[in-house]
Amino acid sequence: MIDHVGLLVSGYERSREFYRTVLAPLGGELLMEVTAEQTGDGSHAGFGMNGRPTFWIDTSQNTHANGAVHVAFTAPDRSAVRTFHRLALEAGATDNGAPGLRPHYHPHYYGAFVLDPDGHNIEAVCHSPE
Structure with a gap:
């Protein structure tokens, strides 16, 4: 049912490195990054296992x-x-x-x-x- 989830973060690099560190012992790894230029808004990092990103962080500027x-x-x-x-x-x-x-x-x-x-x-x- 759930394909993936995402959270808005205030600092992309800081949060990317935080999740890279804390998810590693659980088997999670940084699998994909999408730039603000590609999305038209914020940067995104996708973490997951077995080549499939299921947890995302992003820095979208317009939270609404x-x-x-x-x-x-x-x-x-x-x-x-x-x-x-x-x-x-x-x-x-x-x-x-x-x-x-x-x-x-x-x-x-x-x-x-x-x-x-x-x-x-x-x-x-x-x-x-x-």
């Missing part, structure tokens, strides 16, 4: 638009991502990123983002090619 807490749910296909987005908006969420490809994560990353009633950044993501 990006949510201080980020939770991404796994979707079985792209249609489910679109349905999630539509139903979330109908249920009162605020759009935070229409369904679509996010190739700066990987070529098949298809996600949609909404802000829930408390302003948390909630996502549905499908990693399949179609």
